[in-house]
Amino acid sequence: MLNCIQLLKVSLSKMELSFAKMLVLFAEISSTFSEMAVLFSFFHFLLFVRYSRLIWLFFFICFRQKKELKQTFV
Structure with a gap:
């Protein structure tokens, strides 16, 4: 999860600072992928279309890392 947040901070460095802070805050609060997916659907309708691809x-990336972690522990 920490790698996802660091990647997001780097990717959003050229975007509006308030948007980056808000998205990182919600990503840190969310502990599971399903919660993050719900937050994404909320952001998808409220934010500009140009941010959709990055989100x-x-x-x-978060889903892929979570899947790799599951395979490691199985």
Whole structure:
């Protein structure tokens, strides 16, 4: 989860600071992928279309890392 948040901070460095802070705050609060998916659906309708691809990329990376962690412990 920490790697996802660090990646998001780097990716959002060129965007509006308030948007980056808000998204990182919600990502840190969310502890499971399902909660983050609910937050994403909320952001998807409220934020500009140009941010959609970056947000999708963030959740895809988080999901992939979570899947890799499950395979490691199985």
